[in-house]
Every structure is written in structure tokens, then in C-alpha cells.
Amino acid sequence: MSPLSLAGSHFLALALPTAILSLxxxxxxxxxxIEALKVSAQRGTILTFLLITAAVVTLLAAFxxxxxxxxxxxxxxxxxxxxxxxxAGLWAGLDGSILFWTWLVALYxxxxxxxxxxxxxxxxxxxxxVMMSSLIFFLSLMIFANNPFSPLLDPASEGKxxxxxxxxxxxxxxxxxxxxxxxxxxxxxxxxxAALRTRRLDSGWIEESRTWTIIPWFFLTLGLILGGAWxxxxxxxxxxxAWDPVENAAFIPWLLATAYLHSVMVQKRRxxxxxxxxxxxxxxxLMTIFGTYLTRSGVVQSxxxxxxxxxxxxxxxxxxxxxxxxxxxxxxxxxxxxxxQGLESFFSKESAFLxxxxxxxxxxxxxxxxxLFPTMTEFVTGxxxxxxxxxxxxxxxxxxxxxxxxxxxxPMVSWKKAQASLVANNLFLxxxxxxxxxxxxxxxxxxxxxxxxxxxxxxxxxxxVLMELVHGIRAVRLQKKLGFLxxxxxxxxxxxxxxGGYLVHVGVLFLFMGIAGSVFKQEADFALKPxxxxxxxxxxxxxxSPEITTEPHKTEVAAKVxxxxxxxxxGSIRPSKGFYNASEQPSTxxxxxxxxxxxxxxxxxxxxxxxxxxxxRVTLNPLISFIWFGGVVILLGVGILVLPASVKKxxxxxxxxxxxxxxxxxxMHSSWAANSGMVHEETGEDPFLYMDxxxxxxxxxxxxxxxLLCQCGGCVRTTLKACTCTFAHKERSRILAMLxxxxxxxxxxxxxxxxxxxxxxxxxxxxxxxxxGVMLPPIALLFSxxxxxxxxxxxxxxxxxxxxPVATILSExxxxxxxxxxELDETP
Amino acid sequence: MxxxxxxxxxxxxxIMGALVYLISTxxxxxxxxxxxxxxxLNNTSKYKSRTLKVAGIAADIQTSLNADGxxxxxxNVNEEGKGLAVSYLGFVPDTFKNGAQVVVTGRMNExxxxxxxxxLAKCASKYESKVRT
Numbered sequence: 001m002s003p004l005s006l007a008g009s010h011f012l013a014l015a016l017p018t019a020i021l022s023l024x025x026x027x028x029x030x031x032x033x034i035e036a037l038k039v040s041a042q043r044g045t046i047l048t049f050l051l052i053t054a055a056v057v058t059l060l061a062a063f064x065x066x067x068x069x070x071x072x073x074x075x076x077x078x079x080x081x082x083x084x085x086x087x088a089g090l091w092a093g094l095d096g097s098i099l100f101w102t103w104l105v106a107l108y109x110x111x112x113x114x115x116x117x118x119x120x121x122x123x124x125x126x127x128x129x130v131m132m133s134s135l136i137f138f139l140s141l142m143i144f145a146n147n148p149f150s151p152l153l154d155p156a157s158e159g160k161x162x163x164x165x166x167x168x169x170x171x172x173x174x175x176x177x178x179x180x181x182x183x184x185x186x187x188x189x190x191x192x193x194a195a196l197r198t199r200r201l202d203s204g205w206i207e208e209s210r211t212w213t214i215i216p217w218f219f220l221t222l223g224l225i226l227g228g229a230w231x232x233x234x235x236x237x238x239x240x241x242a243w244d245p246v247e248n249a250a251f252i253p254w255l256l257a258t259a260y261l262h263s264v265m266v267q268k269r270r271x272x273x274x275x276x277x278x279x280x281x282x283x284x285x286l287m288t289i290f291g292t293y294l295t296r297s298g299v300v301q302s303x304x305x306x307x308x309x310x311x312x313x314x315x316x317x318x319x320x321x322x323x324x325x326x327x328x329x330x331x332x333x334x335x336x337x338x339x340x341q342g343l344e345s346f347f348s349k350e351s352a353f354l355x356x357x358x359x360x361x362x363x364x365x366x367x368x369x370x371x372l373f374p375t376m377t378e379f380v381t382g383x384x385x386x387x388x389x390x391x392x393x394x395x396x397x398x399x400x401x402x403x404x405x406x407x408x409x410x411p412m413v414s415w416k417k418a419q420a421s422l423v424a425n426n427l428f429l430x431x432x433x434x435x436x437x438x439x440x441x442x443x444x445x446x447x448x449x450x451x452x453x454x455x456x457x458x459x460x461x462x463x464x465v466l467m468e469l470v471h472g473i474r475a476v477r478l479q480k481k482l483g484f485l486x487x488x489x490x491x492x493x494x495x496x497x498x499x500g501g502y503l504v505h506v507g508v509l510f511l512f513m514g515i516a517g518s519v520f521k522q523e524a525d526f527a528l529k530p531x532x533x534x535x536x537x538x539x540x541x542x543x544x545s546p547e548i549t550t551e552p553h554k555t556e557v558a559a560k561v562x563x564x565x566x567x568x569x570x571g572s573i574r575p576s577k578g579f580y581n582a583s584e585q586p587s588t589x590x591x592x593x594x595x596x597x598x599x600x601x602x603x604x605x606x607x608x609x610x611x612x613x614x615x616x617r618v619t620l621n622p623l624i625s626f627i628w629f630g631g632v633v634i635l636l637g638v639g640i641l642v643l644p645a646s647v648k649k650x651x652x653x654x655x656x657x658x659x660x661x662x663x664x665x666x667x668m669h670s671s672w673a674a675n676s677g678m679v680h681e682e683t684g685e686d687p688f689l690y691m692d693x694x695x696x697x698x699x700x701x702x703x704x705x706x707x708l709l710c711q712c713g714g715c716v717r718t719t720l721k722a723c724t725c726t727f728a729h730k731e732r733s734r735i736l737a738m739l740x741x742x743x744x745x746x747x748x749x750x751x752x753x754x755x756x757x758x759x760x761x762x763x764x765x766x767x768x769x770x771x772x773g774v775m776l777p778p779i780a781l782l783f784s785x786x787x788x789x790x791x792x793x794x795x796x797x798x799x800x801x802x803x804x805p806v807a808t809i810l811s812e813x814x815x816x817x818x819x820x821x822x823e824l825d826e827t828p
Numbered sequence: 829m830x831x832x833x834x835x836x837x838x839x840x841x842x843i844m845g846a847l848v849y850l851i852s853t854x855x856x857x858x859x860x861x862x863x864x865x866x867x868x869l870n871n872t873s874k875y876k877s878r879t880l881k882v883a884g885i886a887a888d889i890q891t892s893l894n895a896d897g898x899x900x901x902x903x904n905v906n907e908e909g910k911g912l913a914v915s916y917l918g919f920v921p922d923t924f925k926n927g928a929q930v931v932v933t934g935r936m937n938e939x940x941x942x943x944x945x946x947x948l949a950k951c952a953s954k955y956e957s958k959v960r961t
Binding site: 165236237343346355358359362366369370373374383384385386387388390391394395398399525526527528529585586587588603605606613615617 | 893922
């Protein structure tokens with residue numbers, strides 16, 4: 001037995017009793033009021049965290065030292081796997097992902113202990129109990145069922161390698177982000193139970209659980225988007241979301257948490273919906289465990305479910321425990337949960353939030369229903385069925401549109417009782433904008449009800465956010481006599497939650513646009529021989545030539561295709577398929593051509609080596625980049641939202657202004673990636689490993705490659721000589737082929753310049769117009785940074801001058817802007 | 829005038845009613861049977877001219893070109909000694925090969941041949957993930 005396997009198993013085995021003792025000691029210490037017992041419980045929590053950390057480090061060590069006596073390492077790594085992906089091997093399989101998951105729970109427990117021990121000592125025993133129960137559950141899973149450290153009786157000499165599909169940067173980042181989200185929902189649940197148990201259901205509880213929901217919500221959102229990006233880039237079917245049970249399992253808690261983040265505001269503001277909120281928090285946590293159960297137990301038919309199926313009873317037991325405990329505390333504390341206030345009017349922010357909650361809950365229910373229905377019918381009738389994406393798409397269409405409408409109306413409706421005339425006044429402009437956009441959309445050909453509805457409502461929701469901003473800025477300007485930009489910064493800084501929230505809305509609107517765009521996705525299959533072409537929409541694909549490259553470890557079959565829009569050549573793209581010797585399956589590499597509003601996505605299959613005939617599938621994905629952009633905006637919004645009061649001023653200003661200044665440059669990314677095939681994928685392999693260093697051709701290749709920059713779009717100004725990504729690999733093969741065919745160094749370079757423009761050169765010619773063209777972006781960037789920092793300094797100085805009144809008057813975030821706006825609206 | 833509470837309940841019921849209607853109507857149309865090859869072949873009359881999903885093991889994969897020059901896949905989906913002949917025009921996932929667990933979506937045409945419109949494949953031996961086209 002390998003020492004690492006022994007050590008890892010022992011760390012886990014020790015963590016289980018320390019977690020149990022920590023849980024018990026804290027509760028007993030609280031009951032008997034023995035301070036020393038509480039202290040040792042706290043130490044127990046820290047020790048548990050350290051032990052699980054040690055287990056994670058041990059597994060990583062096993063990966064890095066290629067310890068092929070561990071079944072898990074053999075299954076998910078090999079000695080040639082790049083270091084980065086060895087790290088990702090930690091969460092690539094079932095057993096390792098449970099360990100990583102457990103570690104995240106332990107990390108949250110540790111952070112909670114550190115932050116809440118003195119702040120909320122009365123809640124700590126319950127919080128600790130919830131977190132430790134989670135840990136006990138996951139530790140038991142590992143110890144009794146899925147030990148990532150289980151040794152092989154007969155150690156292997158080499159690992160089986162990581163699935164090539166998982167060797168992608170998004171796939172390496174997406175699971176940790178998703179897991180951080182999933183595990184994090186235990187925290188608001190812990191706060192909820194603690195507040196219920198101690199009957200201290202005050203604003204402190206709302207604050208903590210709100211903050212601790214935003215954090216996992218953020219990670220879950222990021223994880224979902226990254227998962228979509230991975231599917232889009234790597235799976236070769238041109239889509240990003242398939243309503244697979246595993247995806248749904250992550251989406252359901254997201255919907256519930258989103259509902260909670262809205263309804264908690266009602267509780268904060270009006271002291272209503274307390275029972276509802278506790279139920280939502282418990283339900284969210286329950287659904288994360290349920291989602292894990294779905295993915296880890298093989299209950300549902302799924303594209304990427306883990307296959308083992310004996311974990312079921314563990315999960316069902318744990319879920320039953322969660323339901324029983326939360327029900328017990330909610331029912332016994334009903335009297336304390338009863339709010340004193342009721343709805344005053346139908347026409348109020350409260351109602352809007354309530355409606356939003358109902359719709360989000362129905363969405364969660366519908367997704368859950370569609371996911372579970374096949375399993376349920378099989379259980380009842382023995383007949384298996386399948387619920388396809390059309391169901392989810394048709395359901396989520398109207399639900400999404402309703403949410404968009406609410407997103408637009410909500411901010412304009414005031415608390416308690418809104419005045420119809422005032423709301424109508426405020427909504428007039430956004431609504432008008434929406435209708436105009438709808439008409440424009442109709443004219444340019446968006447004539448399907450879902451498309452038109454999206455265009456109108458997205459513009460409308462955008463409009464109301466803009467109106468809010470304008471109103472707010474105007475209020476601050478009048479009040480503080482500041483300039484426009486200063487007012488803007490002051491407003492965002494002082495009402496960071498409100499405007500951070502709006503920014504998240506804007507990000508979600510971009511997401512919606514991307515999703516709405518996917519409805520207009522178009523696809524065509526065609527087969528071509530070299531020299532033939534195919535036209536689709538306004539695009540023409542000229543199949544130039546097949547390119548088959550054989551390397552020691554793989555054969556790559558690619559097609560060089562020139563892409564035309566009308567008569568204008570956009571560039572060459574190069575879809576390919578790799579056949580790895582070590583792997584049983586080929587790997588499709590889609591070629592992209594990114595345009596501002598549409599992605600052209602091309603894959604290839606069945607290339608005939610003799611005739612060069614090949615099958616192609618083109619997918620036109622409109623607006624898909626809006627999804628990724630929306631993700632970035634949400635990230636920023638959450639950043640502003642969670643800023644603590646102490647650092648927020650300088651942060652928001654710096655960050656906000658930088659982003660603002662960088663935004664115009666974002667189209668640049670499309671030119672970076674313009675000439676495709678281009679997903680930067682690191683191989684970590686010496687480019688010239690298999691070449692004869694003394695061969696004059698190799699020497700020339702090195703010289704030429706050193707003068708050219710890798711154009712894959714993923715590496716930052718690396719020469720083709722040095723870059724180890726797969727794209728650079730292909731480019732070097734091309735150079736070599738050209739040199740071998742008798743082309744001079746000069747001609748080869750010129751061919752590349754012709755294809756990629758002058759920016760492909762490592763050292764661009766500095767004189768003349770070309771020099772200007774190359775130098776302009778960095779110069780502009782430099783200017784904007786300098787300009788931005790001058791502006792930020794100025795704003796900061798001015799703010800400092802007016803600091804005292806700002807601090808006192810503007811400290812209450814929502815109230816201030818509301819009040820000012822109301823005043824302004826009411827004065828003619 | 830109605831009591832406030834009654835008004836809320838009515839409003840709530842209207843919203844829920846609309847949503848339940850929406851769910852139930854779309855649900856009917858997007859429900860598909862999911863059967864194994866043996867189940868399918870034992871009850872072909874029931875599933876005839878219905879689009880459904882059939883699961884089994886892919887075998888005897890052959891390709892040919894159709895009139896447009898596109899690749900057509902002809903293969904068997906096997907289970908417990910029974911086999912269903914399937915033809916498919918389109919792109920297959922990277923994991924599709926002889927011996928892979930597959931789920932084909934499609935229907936029987938008039939000629940008694942099963943025409944698939946989608947193939948999902950899972951590589952049984954080595955990897956934990958399936959891939960879709």
C-alpha cells in the first residue's frame with residue numbers, strides 16, 4: 001500500500017470523529033454554559049478543516065508524483081498529463097470531486113467560525129452543527145463508499161489519462177466555481193436555523209444570510225456560464241445548454257436562490273415574508289443536496305452523470321434529516337416568524353417581488369418536474385419516457401418574458417402603495433423605447449413572438465435601469481451641487497447595493513439577449529470536395545484543401561476553409577479532428593469565426609484521405625458572445641454589491657472607471673481571435689521534441705517561427721517558436737510544409753502576413769502607416785489608463801472634501817435615493 | 829367590494845392556473861418514450877410511427893454516401909442478442925463507436941428501417957462522461 005494512500009485514508013478517518021466531537025461539544029457547551037467545551041469545539045472545527053486540507057494535499061501529491069498505486073489517480077491522470085490538468089484531476093471524477101466538495105464545506109465552516117465567533121456567539125453552535133453535519137455526511141460517503149485513496153492491489157505502471165474533453169481551461173475552472181456555489185448554500189441555511197433556534201430573527205440575520213447567499217449565488221452563476229462555455233467550445237454541437245439533468249440540478253438551486261435574494265429585500269424593508277424566506281433558504285439547500293444526489297447516484301439518465309449507483313440511501317437519509325429539522329424549527333417558531341405588517345396594496349414593490357418569487361418558484365418546479373418525470377413514470381408504470389429540451393424551452397420562454405417585464409416594472413414601483421400616475425409617468429419612456437425597438441426588430445426580420453417579445457422587454461428593462469440611474473444622478477446633482485460624473489460615482493458608491501443590483505440586472509439582460517439569440521441559431525450540413533464551395537445565408541465556405549498531419553502521438557485531419565461574407569473574404573478557418581494514439585476516441589476541434597453579433601461555427605467529420613471529401617456542419621450562433629459578456633457584467637455587479645463600507649469608495653471608483661474605459665476595447669477581442677481554429681489549448685509539450693535539431697529545415701523553422709506570434713487568441717504575445725498550444729502546433733506544421741515545398745523564409749513570412757495582417761509579426765515594421773495601425777491600440781489604452789487615473793484622483797479628492805455630509809446623509813443605501821427621487825418626482 | 833384576502837387568492841389562482849395550463853400543454857407534446865431495443869422490438873406496433881428514444885449497444889457501424897455526397901451511418905443497436913438496424917444522416921459524437929452505449933432518437937420509416945435524428949453515445953469502458961452531437 002502506498003504511503004500516500006495510507007496517509008490520505010487516515011486523514012479522512014480522523015476528520016470524521018473530530019467533526020462529530022466539534023458538533024456535540026459546541027451544543028453541549030452551549031446548553032451547560034461551559035466555555036471551555038465551546039473552545040475545544042472551535043478547535044475541533046479548525047482541526048477538521050486542517051485534516052481535510054491535508055487529505056486534499058495528499059491527493060494532489062499523488063497526482064503530481066504520478067502515484068499509480070491509487071485507483072483514482074490511474075483513472076484520471078497519466079505521467080504525460082500537463083501539470084495544470086493534474087490539478088484539475090482532483091475534481092475530474094466522482095471520488096475526488098466529493099473530497100474537493102467536502103474541503104469546500106470545511107473551508108466555509110472555517111471562515112464562518114473565524115467571522116461569526118465573536119460577532120454572533122449565540123448562533124455559532126447551530127451554525128457549527130449544520131456545517132459539521134454536512135461534513136459528517138460527506139466524510140461518511142468517502143470513508144464508507146467512495147474513498148478517493150483506495151489503492152490498487154496491483155499498481156499500474158501508467159495512468160489512463162484525463163478524458164481529452166476535460167482538458168480545457170473552462171472545464172478546469174467550471175467545476176470549482178459550481179461547487180463553491182453548491183456548497184455555499186449550506187451557509188444561509190445554517191444562519192436560518194441558527195436564527196430560528198435562538199428566536200433572534202432580527203435584521204442581523206437578514207444581513208448575514210443575504211451576504212452569504214450572494215456569494216454562492218455568484219459562484220453558481222459563474223459556474224453555470226463557464227459550463228456553457230465549455231460545452232460550446234469543446235463538445236462540437238454548437239450549443240451551450242441542453243437541459244440535461246445535471247445542468248438542471250444546478251439550475252434549480254440557482255432559481256430558488258435568486259427568488260430568495262429578492263424576497264429578502266421585502267423582509268428587510270417591511271418585515272414581511274419571514275416564513276417564506278426561511279422556507280426558501282431551506283429549500284435551496286435541500287435542492288443542492290438533491291442535485292448532488294441526482295448527479296452522483298445514477299438515478300436519472302444523463303449525458304454526464306457519474307455512473308456509480310450505490311450512494312442513493314446516504315443521500316435520501318440526509319435529505320430526510322434536512323427536511324425534518326427545518327420543518328421542526330419552522331413550525332415551533334411560527335409565532336416569532338409572524339410579521340406584523342401585511343400587504344397594503346396590490347400595486348406595490350412588495351407585490352412585484354412576490355410575483356417574481358412565485359414565477360421563479362414555478363420555474364424551479366417545472367425544471368424539477370421535467371427532470372424527474374422520466375424516473376417517476378418508470379417507478380409507477382414501469383414505462384420509461386424522456387422529456388426533451390422542447391419542453392423546457394417552451395416553459396422557460398413565457399416565464400423568462402414575464403420576469404423581464406417584472407425586471408422593468410419592479411424598480412419603478414414604490415413600496416407600500418404606488419401611485420399609478422407616477423409609475424405610468426416613469427414607465428412611459430422605457431416602454432416607448434421598447435416598442436420602437438420591437439418595431440425595428442420587426443422590420444429587420446425578428447418576427448417570432450418570442451423574439452419580438454424579448455426585444456421589446458429587454459429594451460424596456462434596460463430603459464428603466466437607465467431611468468433610475470438618471471433620476472438618481474439628477475437627485476445627487478441637485479442636492480450636492482456636483483458635476484455629472486462625480487454625481488454618478490457618489491451615487492453608485494453610496495447606494496452600492498441598489499446600483500450593484502441593477503448592474504447584475506444589466507448582466508442578466510445581456511444573458512437574456514444571448515439566450516434569445518440562440519433561438520435564431522441556424523444549422524446546415526453539407527459535404528464538399530476540395531475546390532468546391534457551399535453557401536449558407538450570406539456566407540460562403542470555400543473548401544481549399546485537406547491538411548493531414550501525422551505526429552508521433554496523434555494524427556490530425558483538418559480542412560482549410562476560406563470563409564466569405566458575400567464577396568468579401570473574412571478569413572480562413574480550420575476545423576479539425578484529432579486521433580490520439582493513447583486515446584480511444586477522436587477529438588473534434590470546432591473552428592470559430594467570431595463576428596460582433598454572430599459566431600460562425602464549423603465542424604468536420606469523415607474526411608476521406610484519398611479524395612479529400614469531407615462532411616461539414618456549420619452553425620450560425622447569433623449573439624452568443626452576449627452570454628459571456630453578461631457573465632462579466634454580473635461579476636462586476638456582484639463586486640459592487642458586496643463591497644463592505646470601509647473599502648468601497650476607492651474600489652468602486654477604480655474598478656468602475658477602468659471597466660468603463662476598457663469597454664470600447666472589448667470589440668478588439670474579435671480581431672484577436674479573427675483567424676480561427678483558435679482555442680488556446682496548452683499541451684505543455686516541447687515544440688521541437690520530435691524533430692532533429694541538426695536538420696537545416698528545423699533550424700529554418702525555428703527562425704521563421706520566432707518571427708511570428710501565435711494567433712490562437714489565448715496566449716499573450718508568445719512566439720510560434722515558444723508557444724506550446726495546439727494551435728501553434730498546427731501553425732508550425734504549416735510553416736514546415738511550406739519550407740519543405742521550397743518556399744523561402746521570406747515568402748513564408750509574407751504568406752503569414754497576408755493571412756493575418758502585420759500584427760502577426762513579433763517585431764512589426766515600425767515605419768509608415770502600418771506602424772501606426774499596430775501601435776494605436778496600445779497607445780489608446782495607455783491614454784485611457786492615464787486619463788482614468790487622473791479622473792479617479794480628482795473624484796476622490798473632491799469626495800474627500802465633501803466627506804462628512806456624504807458619510808452622514810448618504811449612509812443608508814436604499815432610503816436616500818428613494819426619498820430624493822420621490823421628492824423630485826413630486827415637485828413639478 | 830371583495831375582501832383584500834379574497835382578491836389576493838383570486839389573483840394567485842389566476843397566475844397559478846395559467847402556469848399549470850402552460851406546463852401541462854407543452855408537456856404532452858414534448859414527452860417521448862425511452863425504451864431499450866428489446867422492449868422496442870417486443871412491441872413494435874405500439875411504437876410505430878412515433879418518435880422515441882431507443883437505448884442499446886452500437887455495433888457493425890458502416891458508412892456510405894447518399895446522393896448529396898453526405899455520410900450516412902448504418903449500424904445496429906443491440907441488446908440481449910436482439911438488434912435494431914438504424915440509419916442516421918448527420919454528425920456523430922466523438923464517443924460513438926462499436927461497443928459504445930448509445931441512445932438513438934428517431935422513428936421507424938415506411939420501409940421498416942429506423943431513422944435516427946440524434947445519437948447520444950457513452951463510452952462505457954473508460955470515461956465517465958457522455959457526449960452529445
